[in-house]
Amino acid sequence: MNLPPLVQAFVLHFGEMGSRWGINRTVGQIYALLYVSPDPLNAEQIVDALGVSRSNVSMGLKELQAWNLVLPKHLPNDRRDHFTTPDDVWQILRTLAEERKKREVDPTLSVLRELLMQTPASDEERHAQARMAEMHGLIERVTTWYDDVKRLETENLVTLLALGAKVTRLLEAKDKVIGLVRGRKEAS
Amino acid sequence: MNLPPLVQAFVLHFGEMGSRWGINRTVGQIYALLYVSPDPLNAEQIVDALGVSRSNVSMGLKELQAWNLVLPKHLPNDRRDHFTTPDDVWQILRTLAEERKKREVDPTLSVLRELLMQTPASDEERHAQARMAEMHGLIERVTTWYDDVKRLETENLVTLLALGAKVTRLLEAKDKVIGLVRGRKEAS
DNA sequence: CGCCTATTTCAGAAATTCCTGAAAAGACGG
DNA sequence: CCGTCTTTTCAGGAATTTCTGAAATAGGCG
Numbered sequence: 001m002n003l004p005p006l007v008q009a010f011v012l013h014f015g016e017m018g019s020r021w022g023i024n025r026t027v028g029q030i031y032a033l034l035y036v037s038p039d040p041l042n043a044e045q046i047v048d049a050l051g052v053s054r055s056n057v058s059m060g061l062k063e064l065q066a067w068n069l070v071l072p073k074h075l076p077n078d079r080r081d082h083f084t085t086p087d088d089v090w091q092i093l094r095t096l097a098e099e100r101k102k103r104e105v106d107p108t109l110s111v112l113r114e115l116l117m118q119t120p121a122s123d124e125e126r127h128a129q130a131r132m133a134e135m136h137g138l139i140e141r142v143t144t145w146y147d148d149v150k151r152l153e154t155e156n157l158v159t160l161l162a163l164g165a166k167v168t169r170l171l172e173a174k175d176k177v178i179g180l181v182r183g184r185k186e187a188s
Numbered sequence: 189m190n191l192p193p194l195v196q197a198f199v200l201h202f203g204e205m206g207s208r209w210g211i212n213r214t215v216g217q218i219y220a221l222l223y224v225s226p227d228p229l230n231a232e233q234i235v236d237a238l239g240v241s242r243s244n245v246s247m248g249l250k251e252l253q254a255w256n257l258v259l260p261k262h263l264p265n266d267r268r269d270h271f272t273t274p275d276d277v278w279q280i281l282r283t284l285a286e287e288r289k290k291r292e293v294d295p296t297l298s299v300l301r302e303l304l305m306q307t308p309a310s311d312e313e314r315h316a317q318a319r320m321a322e323m324h325g326l327i328e329r330v331t332t333w334y335d336d337v338k339r340l341e342t343e344n345l346v347t348l349l350a351l352g353a354k355v356t357r358l359l360e361a362k363d364k365v366i367g368l369v370r371g372r373k374e375a376s
Numbered sequence: 377c378g379c380c381t382a383t384t385t386c387a388g389a390a391a392t393t394c395c396t397g398a399a400a401a402g403a404c405g406g
Numbered sequence: 407c408c409g410t411c412t413t414t415t416c417a418g419g420a421a422t423t424t425c426t427g428a429a430a431t432a433g434g435c436g
Contacts, residue, residue, distance in 0.1 A: 006303055006313045010320060013299045019392095020292050022208055024424060035323075036316035043383075053426045058384060079434075080382065089326045104208050111201045115194055125194045128224035132198060135223075138277045145349040160355065161333040167348065167355065207422095212394060231413075241396045246414060267404070268412065 001051045007036055011050070022103075026052050027060045031069060031085065040073040040082035068095045090154040097150065105139060112136040189239045195224055199238070210291075214240050215248045219257060219273065228261040228270035256283045278342040285338065293327060300324040 001008060011032040018028030029050050034041060041049075046057045061083055064070035069092070073082045086092055112132050120126040152160065189196060199220040206216030217238050222229060229237075234245045249271055252258035257280070261270045274280055300320050308314040340348060 004310060004313045004316070006306060006308060007316045009299070009303055010316065013296065017292070017296060020210055022210065026425080036319045038312065038315045055384075055386090055427075056425055059425085062384085089322045093326060093330070104205070108201065108205060111197070115197055118194060120194060122192060124226065125192045127226045128192070128195045128198065131224045134277045138281060141346065141349050142281070145352040148352055158329065161329050163355075164333040164336055167351075214395080243397075243414075243416090244395055247395085250414085 001049065003033075003049055007033070010036060023063070024060075026050070026056050027063050030057065030060045031064055034064075034070055034083055035085045037084075040075065040084040042078075042080040042082050044080070046083075067099050069099075088154070090157065094150060097146070101143070101146065105143065109136070109139050109143070112139070189237065191221075191237055195221070198224060211251070212248075214238070214244050215251050218245065218248045219252055222252075222258055222271055223273045225272075228263065228272040230266075230268040230270045232268070234271075255287050257287075276342070278345065282338060285334070289331070289334065293331065297324070297327055297331070300327070 001011075003011060011029050014028040014032035015025040016028075018025045021028070023031075029052075030046055033046060033049055043054065043057050043061065046061075047054050050057070061070060064083075065072070070083050070085055073084050075082050086095070112135060115132055116129060116136060118129075120129050149157065149160065189199075191199060199217050202216040202220035203213040204216075206213045209216070211219075217240075218234055221234060221237055231242065231245050231249065234249075235242050238245070249258060252271075253260070258271050258273055261272050263270050274283075300323060303320055304317060304324060306317075308317050337345070337348065
């Protein structure tokens with residue numbers, strides 16, 4: 001690996017974190033490299049920068065494209081594929097949230113729904129199903145909230161986050177706040 | 189494995205999802221089993237239910253306790269340790285969020301801070317550092333919001349989630365809403 | 377088409393993670 | 407402090423994941 005120290009430290013960190021994030025070291029490193037790179041890179045440049053095999057880079061890029069975290073970009077007068085990460089970090093956050101939800105939450109939600117349809121055959125199953133219903137209810141509430149929030153423009157998302165703290169404090173005097181929102185809604 | 193069909197399906201699913209969630213199959217299965225079990229279980233019962241080795245269960249329970257997802261519970265007249273998951277799913281969500289942040293976000297935040305302190309030695313490093321600053325800013329905003337929200341009582345958290353959608357829509361007419369909140373704050 | 381360059385596939389090697397059985401350590405009552 | 411029951415540790419085997427090099431495929435261009 002032959003990179004400026006700052007870039008190298010960043011790339012190595014992403015490689016190490018890879019396993020905690022459900023990707024492998026090479027994929028983490030490729031993403032980090034593309035993220036900080038001023039221009040799109042081709043596979044050969046990634047091989048040189050990271051010192052891994054060409055085929056490993058090919059597979060890594062494929063996976064990153066499946067995650068929508070890396071895009072192919074064609075340069076004029078160059079047959080080779082070049083790759084970049086999207087510039088906008090807020091868009092990256094949205095993509096990440098969406099993909100992780102798809103992989104980590106949706107399958108469970110679907111299994112829960114299926115199991116909740118079945119008729120319990122014993123007290124033990126009845127209790128288990130009640131617990132599954134609690135879990136299902138929780139996930140539904142959170143994902144419903146997420147489905148709303150994910151549509152926000154970046155500007156509004158930032159505002160919502162910044163506001164979050166304040167809304168939070170107001171909620172501690174809940175009745176008052178609910179009255180306020182109701183009143184406002186009727187007035188508008 | 190000898191479990192009622194509903195429970196077994198749930199347990200097997202958690203086992204399969206384990207790898208996507210950064211835990212191994214056995215750990216996922218143990219958690220699922222304890223989650224739907226009406227009473228605390230001891231290690232031997234888990235071994236019987238899942239058909240894995242005693243030592244594997246011991247290690248799995250240790251890991252789940254490190255995640256604060258499983259608690260030891262002592263039954264009277266029984267020397268063996270028994271284990272449960274906390275009942276309240278909202279508390280489970282908080283724990284999960286906290287632990288994942290600790291493992292998946294905090295180390296990166298700390299590396300980013302460190303790298304942002306350094307003086308770039310080239311244009312390439314300057315650009316890389318600017319990108320790291322963008323990432324750092326994003327994570328800070330999100331975690332600041334999270335730090336606020338995580339303190340909420342369950343009741344208020346549920347309200348915030350349910351409200352989320354509505355706040356969202358109001359934000360599309362941002363100036364108006366900001367005026368509203370400012371006005372309210374001054375009035376209170 | 378034939379040639380050249382770029383990319384993907386894939387079998388198996390390498391590395392890592394997971395799991396087990398055996399042994400050690402711990403905990404308690406007698 | 408001994409015997410019994412329980413839990414933990416850990417070396418090494420099993421399983422899985424990752425990575426590589428070689429071969430196959432693809433995609434122009436003349």
